[in-house]
Amino acid sequence: MKLASLETDIVLLPNDEPLAGFSENPNAKNPIVTLRLRTDDGIEGLGVAYFGGALTRTLRQAIDALGALALGEDPLRIEAVARKLRDAAGSSGPGGILTMAMSAIDVALWDIKGKALGLPLWKLLGGGRDRIPTYASGALRRGLKLDEAVTAAGRLREKGYRQTKMQLGLPGITSPAREVEQARLIREACGPDMDLMCDINQRWRPEQAIDIGRRVEDAGVGLFWLEDVTTHDDYAGLARVTAALATPVAGGEYLWGIVPFRHMVEARSVDIVMIDQVRSGGITPWLKIAGMAEAFNLPVVSHGVPEIHIHLVGAVPNGLTVEYMPRLFALWKDVPQPVDGDLLMPTDPGLGLEFDQAAIDKYRA
DSSP: OOEEEEEEEEEEEEOOOTTTSOOSOTTOEEEEEEEEEEETTSOEEEEEEOOOGGGHHHHHHHHHHHHHHHTTSOTTOHHHHHHHHHHHTTTSOSSTHHHHHHHHHHHHHHHHHHHHHTOBHHHHTTOOOSEEEEEEEEEEOTTSOHHHHHHHHHHHHHTTOSEEEEEOSOSSSOOHHHHHHHHHHHHHHHOTTSEEEEEOTTOSOHHHHHHHHHHHHHTTOOEEEEEOOSOTTOHHHHHHHHHHOSSOEEEOTTOOSSHHHHHHHHTTOOSEEEEOHHHHTSHHHHHHHHHHHHHTTOOEEEOSOHHHHHHHHHHSTTBOOEEEOOTTGGGBSOOOOEETTEEEOOOSSBTOOOBOHHHHHHHBO
C-alpha cells in the first residue's frame, strides 16, 4: 500500500454556538483547511488544520507541498513519513505553518492506518476506556453580556452537561471584584454539582492570576481548573501561580511541538497538561506529550476538535476529559454526542468520521 493522491480545500465555517445559543461574534468565520489523503488501494484518510488566519491559503499550500512529498510512501510508516517531511522542510519549523501542516498529514495517516487494520483509532492507540468525560466549551465566552452568560450556563445545566468552561479576563473596564462576580453568578447558574473550568487565554500577569484566583477561591466558586492564566512560555510565572493557588492550573494549548512541554512540566508550571492536536503537530506527538505528562504524574486534557481528541484522551491512561467545542462540527456527517456527560468511543475504523461534501461545497472559500 502506497500513498497515491491528496486533495485539499479551504472552508469558512460559521461561528455559531449550538450548545447554549449565544455567539460572541455570530458574523465571524472560522477558516479551516481540509485534507483527503488517498492510497493506491482506495483507502482515504482525513485531516484538518486551522489557526492560519490570514495565512490560511499559505497553510493549504504547505499541506499540498508536504503531502506531495509523501506520495509513494507507505502510510503505515508514520514516523518515517514525518522524518522525510521535516527534513525536506529544512529549518522552517518547529512551530507555526510547518507544524500545522504536519498535523493534518499525521492525522490523515493515522486515519488510514485505522481503516487499513479495521480498528477505531482509540483501540489502535491503546484502548484505555470505552467512554470519556467531556465538558461543554465555547458557550460561556467573555464577550457575552453577563445576563447572556448566566442564561447560557443554566441551559447547559438543563441539557445535562456535568462539566463546562467559562472565561474570565473580561474585556473593557473591569476589576478583580467584577471578575469574581462573573464567576460567582455563573457558578450559581450552573449549580453546585457541575465541574466548572475557567479559561483566561493568557490575559493576566502572574500577580493578577494569584490575586484574582485567591478571590475566586474565597468566594466559594470551586473551579475544577484555571487555564492559561498568563503567557504560555512564562514557565516560572506559571509555576508561581500554581504554587500559590489551591485551584489546579491547566496549560499547554499554546505550546508548539514536544520540547516546550518538557520545559513546562520540569518547571512544575501546571497541574493539568492541555495538548492541542494541531499545535502539537498531530496524533503522533500528542501521544508522546501525554506519555511525558504521565511520567510526571500529570493528567492530560484536550483543546478543541473533540471528534478527533476523543480517541486520544480515551486511549491514554492519564486522559482526564475532552473539550466539547463544536467549532468544526459542520464539516462532518456525524460527530460524537454526549451521553450523560460522557462521550462513547466510536466503533467505526480510523477516526470514524466522514466529510459532509455538501457542507464543504457550501462553505468553500
